[in-house]
Amino acid sequence: MALDKHPMWKAPQHHMDSDHQHDHVHWIELFYDLIHVVIIFLLGNYLSDHLNPIGFAIFTGVFIAIWFAWADSSVFNSLYVSTDIKHRFIMSSQIVTAMVMAASIPHIHDKGWMYFALAYSANRFITAYLYYRTDRLGIEETVLANKVSKNFAALTVIFAVSALIPAPYNYLLFALGIISIQLLYMLPKIGVLECSRFLPRLGHMSERFALLVLIVLGEGFFKLVITLSEKGIYKVSPDVLVNFIFGGISVFVLCWIYFDFVGNGKPKNTKKWTLVSWWLAHLLVMLAAVMIGVALSGEVKVGFWEPYPLKYATIGCIGLAVYLLSLLWIQKNIEYRVAHRFATAKIRFLGVFLAMITLVVVPFVPALIGNLLWGSALFSQIAIPVTKAYVTFQKEEASEP
Template sequence: MTNFLQPPRLRIGENSEEERRATWLELFYDLVFVVAVSQLAHNLTEDISLSGLFGFVALFIPVWWSWIGTTFYANRFDSDDIIRRLLVGLHMLTAAAMAINIHHGLGESSAGFALSYALGRVVLIVEYIRAGMHIPSARPLTTRYAMGFAIAAFLWLVSVLLPIPWRFALWTLGVIIDFATPLTARKFQLGLLPHASHLPERFGLFTMIVLGEAIIAVVKGVSEQKWDFLTVISAVFGLIIAFSLWWVYFDNLGGTPIQTARENGRVGVVNLWLYTHLPLVIGIAATGVGVEHILLSKSGLALPDPQRWLICGAVALCSLALGILHRFGVIRYCKIRSQYRLWGAVLLVAIAIFGKGLLPVTVIAFVAVVAVVQVVQDLYQSRPTTRLVDPEI
């Protein structure tokens, strides 16, 4: 019988090489972020100007970081006790409150959004303090995290009392401290590296969440239009882009940054892997919005500049992030694949620059071709005769 009053336990160390899967509680927790990402995409759909894009990114960062915080905690420390379940329930409440306040998150709902995020960090701080009390070997790391996150949470709480734009100044400072806290704890992380199989799976699941937005965008875009040949073709291209992004990301998880860090003593590769996922998931989410705008555009008229830049820029951002991950070996280390990703990003920017006057179906077709070429190149590299262990490939 499970002991539901058991303290947190260290989930890494001697058993770090054992296979570990996401728990049902973690999967349940992810559901609230499906809603949050959907709200973020809805905001961008309503305003794809530079200010709208800035607002989308500004709200996406704390939502993503909130998920990151609880995911890293569960990766290192976990127990299926009543207190842990209740704390996860509180996390879900704060994340749901963030989702509720996203629609006007930089306006009339900004105070509610800040309060929701801050309370979520407070719950995380309680969890780290609890883990440090029960696991002496992890106390230096948990103390550093609790202190750094507490300072950031305090700034978010104080921002509720300030008017705009000073409120956002404290948000910015709070996010910087939140992001910097793991970097200041590098010497404590080396002996407590994340679990090698569990964390990549969790990151993959969040990537699936944002990829789901691309699928929703295709369905929504087609359902709101009269079905004609060009709309159907554009929808097919939209699905091809999403499928290609899925293929290139999940088919290249042959290397793991945790194993690299453990073998070489380089914690920096884990942090690079962590922070590079932010532009990747932002790009995927924005890609879905870009596809939806193309499907809602008049098929016989040239695609407006904002829509063209959105779809090309979003996929280019994904390609750039993947190229960085390849280059530094935090996913499959492959110089040629990294170059293809980077050249793909360049081509997509070129389409955005020189594609003025093109029809929506033409723009999305070009983007889809660039995405498919990435997949074809990976398949070519994966032939049985290809030496994937060669660092020059």
């Protein structure tokens, strides 16, 4: 076999130019996703330790920044099928930058910032180099790779400078860089989305989104189990154990409603706004999932009869509302599936309404009542569609000749 036909030495190739492209995620990409288990866990810990408006703002900003770094790398790997040995070394370097970012998170509001911003800058530089390499090798004959590599190279400088200047200017400059990333994708005429070959493998990206959602939701189990293990499972009362079980089932149902109704769903068309909506809605779904995971860790901090901790309840109720609205947004932008007949906007809005009612009453009622209300908001999103589907399919079957 010639070297250039073996995955270890075969040059990167745009998926539109390949006769053998597929949508499955490569193990290198999966390994890159795994480091985000640590990042998301540490981000959740940061939010738990800083449950106040400033802490939430920092958590949200850092999550968005890390999500874009992950997504930009995923888009490259979706556009260009790259498995050669040099690409593997490049990806290993990008994994190292993610490791440094993760280690910086517990102290990101002070001495950890410089390390985070410099690692983020290096991460952006590596993404720029991936595109530059495809351009230099002549793999991309249009302006696409050259354009994106220049964009990310410029952003590399912005993020590096933000590591070295004093607060609050460092945060403002960094935020400007994050906003610029999206503008360089979306702006009319000059945005990368205007390039005809800027069309990732939609099945591949939907699988990447689904895998990261699974990772993000799985952090909710981490939070619950670690919180209880640190407290001592033998020390807690039976009602705390019931709350613990309720939290675990809730995480499972969150996965259920994502995968049944939108998981692995491809956009219904390749129009720019459809792709942008699909992209941003997944960002919000994952952000909300982390919020809910942190909120559920409060289940082992309270029994049945005292009120649920208000700070945890606040991010849990708002997180659930955002999660359900984001699912609806994704559903509107992906290909139709049978489940969409029963997961209607009315059901999603019912869940949002119940979540907001829970937020209003939770300081004044026992945690048992708060859990029942919040659980009704969540479990209704499965119970109602499944019941409607069962009844509908039974009637349709009975009416068949």
